[in-house]
Amino acid sequence: MCIIVLIISKERVSEISLNAFTGFQQKRMEIFSELVKRYWNGELKDIKDLDKLALDIKEKYEFKEDDLSFIKDQIRVAMGLEPKGKAKFENELEEITEIDAIKKPIVSKIEGVCEYCDKEDCGCDDICRYEAQVYKRQKGPVIVNDKCLSCGQCINDCDFGALADKIEFIPLINMLKDTNTKVYATVAPAIIGQFGDNISMGQIRTGLKLLGFQDMIEVAMFADILTIKEAHEFNHLVKKEEDFFLTSCCCPVWFNLTKKNYPDTFEHMSPSISPMIASGRFLKELYPESKVVFIGPCIAKKGEAKEPSLKGDIDFVLTFRELDQIFKSLDIDLKSLEGDEKDQASFGGRVYARTGGVSFSVKTVVNRIAPRRLIKLQAKKVDGVKNCKLILDHLSSGKELSANFVEGMGCDGGCVGGPRTNIEVDKATRIVNEFGEDSLIMTPYDNLNVMKILNELGFDSMEDIVKEEYLIKLLTRE
Missing domain, CATH: 3.40.950.10 (Fe-only Hydrogenase (Larger Subunit); Chain L, domain 3)
Incomplete structure (x- = not known):
């Protein structure tokens, strides 16, 4: 009986995670929206404020605790920064005050999501339709930036948010003000x-x-x-x-x-x-x-x-x-x-x-x-x-x-x-x-x-x- 309960529990966790990641392209823009509002209004002053943003996102979309590094990487990319695969923020707010230009690569792989993807339906095998950037290897896509045309089609085709392009507005806010x-x-x-x-x-x-x-x-x-x-x-x-x-x-x-x-x-x-x-x-x-x-x-x-x-x-x-x-x-x-x-x-x-x-x-x-x-x-x-x-x-x-x-x-x-x-x-x-x-x-x-x-x-x-x-x-x- 205990074994059966455990199996059901795992399936339930998997279902919750799948729901959290599905349709992530739209969720990503909502995360960006919340980031813009808080930074514009001076509500992001230190790491605690960024942590609160990440936790609010986790609760809103019913992510698991293990998904916090994924959420924080999405926040980093929405800030114009590199994903780090870390569950702790470091000096991100200081970094964006020193940025006068966003660095390459444009498209980044976000870790921690491909394990929830249904491998049979995954589009990674031909997510880059023109033999330029992405191909399947082990867990999710691998980005080959020297071959990338930066067309962005792969980002649209990945509904789970495993691929993301940096958004360049947050470092610009200080200049606009x-x-x-x-x-x-x-x-x-x-x-x-x-x-x-x-x-x-x-x-x-x-x-x-x-x-x-x-x-x-x-x-x-x-x-x-x-x-x-x-x-x-x-x-x-x-x-x-x-x-x-x-x-x-x-x-x-x-x-x-x-x-x-x-x-x-x-x-x-x-x-x-x-x-x-x-x-x-x-x-x-x-x-x-x-x-x-x-x-x-x-x-x-x-x-x-x-x-x-x-x-x-x-x-x-x-x-x-x-x-x-x-x-x-x-x-x-x-x-x-x-x-x-x-x-x-x-x-x-x-x-x-x-x-x-x-x-x-x-x-x-x-x-x-x-x-x-x-x-x-x-x-x-x-x-x-x-x-x-x-x-x-x-x-x-x-x-x-x-x-x-x-x-x-x-x-x-x-x-x-x-x-x-x-x-x-x-x-x-x-x-x-x-x-x-x-x-x-x-x-x-x-x-x-x-x-x-x-x-x-x-x-x-x-x-x-x-x-x-x-x-x-x-x-x-x-």
Whole structure:
């Protein structure tokens, strides 16, 4: 009888643990929300306060005592720190006050959860669908960071929270509250519509200012600048029928997939930095000593900002999902705010957010600067890592392609299909197109905001983007 009771007890413990871990992606954001509220309000001053947070989480979700190290690691990662696998907090609160940038790796393995996973149903065997990062070995996934594309799909696919990406907001709070530090938010073109129907860009800008940001700038404006650069590069490099040009340097998954696995094809890739990196570089030229925070739909952007040759251009990266949670945690109701509206980017720059947007934008400028070209720009647009691999396999094999301008985006639908968006891709695409059509600026060449930036840097012509060494260096990868 005793043995039977013991077996039932173990099964019950296992069931309770399974319930605690199931659906952890949503629970993780709720943990982050509680962390934000307590830190913002000055309620996290020492280890005792962090311990209380961990115990509150344990009780709320019915975790076991043995799961405390898992909970504390989730708190650490939500603070932007490395998981330690320890059941005791140490100097985490001191660490975040000294952080001016989050370190790699972006994606971390959290110990203590895989033992509860049903091995037959576990997705670890193909949790990284594109042979890049994670594979099964013994207890749970093993991360191979030098192969990782940082696409973030593995995090979404692991419902138990064994994989997590660092959240970069907690170290930023002290900077936002410091009146001597100017912090600018640059937002990805896919942001429109992500925070609710009829929420305008101006209302998002006002919300960000309430958080302490100096201002919000559309990254689409810097996409306009890079469109002009890539249009001139295409016009210069594609002279024969067999020539082709790879673009969408805005997508780090596409860029890294090509660079790591297709070196010969990579030679045809545009040398341009991404619009995100351009936003940081230009703002820091205009406002020295400022901090720049990029907000987008993408986990891979966290990795891009930490590349050695790009380090320091963007200080922190937040996702739409994280920002939405921050607004809710701090009771910032966007729909009740007065909008601070500005028209900063062209139609072309704004539709960078969806598949085909880059090709469309570059083509408008090519037609503008070289209307009599004999070889017209013929675009091939692919999205999703699987389709990106297919087109790269095709190009690397030397097969002919009925296109000379290849645009790749790692997420299905483009950035609107990123792993940290708040709305589904079809709706997001429609809203992005409508927002682009609402722009008063027809093409990147008509963007007077770009001209104003160039003037402030001492230049007086759009052509200087591709003629002046200073601007060329500012817009080019090493």
